[in-house]
Amino acid sequence: MLCIVATLGCIGTENDNSTPVTDTNDSTPNSTGTDAESEAEARTLTVLHAGSLVIPFAELEEAFEASHPGVDVICEAAGSAKTIKKVTELSKEADIVASADYSLIPSMMYPKYADWYAQFARNRIVLAYTNESRYADEINADNWYEILRRDDVKFGFSNPNDDPCGYRSQMVIQLAEAHYGDNSIYNDLIAANSAMEMVYGANGTYVMQMPESESISPSHKLMVRSMEMELIAGLDAGEIDYYVIYQSVAQQHGQLFVELPQEIDLSSVAYAETYRTVQVVQANGNVVTGKPVVYGITVPKNAPDPELGLEFVKLVISSTGQQIFSDLGQPPITPAAGGGEVPEGLGLTTATTV
Numbered sequence: 001m002l003c004i005v006a007t008l009g010c011i012g013t014e015n016d017n018s019t020p021v022t023d024t025n026d027s028t029p030n031s032t033g034t035d036a037e038s039e040a041e042a043r044t045l046t047v048l049h050a051g052s053l054v055i056p057f058a059e060l061e062e063a064f065e066a067s068h069p070g071v072d073v074i075c076e077a078a079g080s081a082k083t084i085k086k087v088t089e090l091s092k093e094a095d096i097v098a099s100a101d102y103s104l105i106p107s108m109m110y111p112k113y114a115d116w117y118a119q120f121a122r123n124r125i126v127l128a129y130t131n132e133s134r135y136a137d138e139i140n141a142d143n144w145y146e147i148l149r150r151d152d153v154k155f156g157f158s159n160p161n162d163d164p165c166g167y168r169s170q171m172v173i174q175l176a177e178a179h180y181g182d183n184s185i186y187n188d189l190i191a192a193n194s195a196m197e198m199v200y201g202a203n204g205t206y207v208m209q210m211p212e213s214e215s216i217s218p219s220h221k222l223m224v225r226s227m228e229m230e231l232i233a234g235l236d237a238g239e240i241d242y243y244v245i246y247q248s249v250a251q252q253h254g255q256l257f258v259e260l261p262q263e264i265d266l267s268s269v270a271y272a273e274t275y276r277t278v279q280v281v282q283a284n285g286n287v288v289t290g291k292p293v294v295y296g297i298t299v300p301k302n303a304p305d306p307e308l309g310l311e312f313v314k315l316v317i318s319s320t321g322q323q324i325f326s327d328l329g330q331p332p333i334t335p336a337a338g339g340g341e342v343p344e345g346l347g348l349t350t351a352t353t354v
Contacts, residue, residue, distance in 0.1 A: 003061035050100035095309035102296025124267030133241035156223030161197030251329035
């Protein structure tokens, strides 16, 4: 009976006299054709971003792939300056570049590699630590620099030549001198433990000079790494007691942190004039002036898939993206703002440059 049913299932339905259909290549599902179609539809989105965006961009990657079947998002993190140099100096093609300092996009990518940017999030500088850090039970917003001065305390920050958090660390420590009325904080914490130094510039500006990265020469007390995320391992291993980092990164990794005064933490537009009193001269001669922490994103001119890149930017600045940043301790800019030749359809307000 089963044999009869199986045989009937192979008979055509146009008329009763149809002969059984033989098993040919044309009558079987074309798996090869389906695979070819899938390969044709598959697209890759390459995203280069700042190290402090690792966790939020992992969530954005998941959300983007869920709403764009067939798209594989590949994220690659590094210090922001180093990230941009991958495009401008190493000829790496990317669909997205996201920087922890929006101003690096016009200063390093205009006009050849980009002509617009979107500001999408803010942050603040804190001093992170764990319960195992020396003097963890003593440190606070009033004495943190005194704790770091102690001979048995080790601390770190990222390389000012590669990463905005690195040069922002320099700015925060220098700004601390005026705020706390102590003119030797920078010298005691930075100059005495490396080849980095501060000189007085014109109009009351403090200028920090950065040597070539291989010549920074940190002492045993100081850890300097290319990307701020690399310092987390040092903190977890007890190689350092404290490191200068963005608040969002400290929160995302469950670390304790000292909230610094707004006058020095680079978080507030209200203190923009104060922040401008410090500058960092990187080893390549680029001058960075202190300003509030604002993240930027763009689609490079040589992006392999610029349309898909714009779709990703739309997700970053959407309510979904803003919620991701908010949940991870990184205040979104609502609505997002833009500068330069912003593409139509992004709905950006005019960016405020600070």
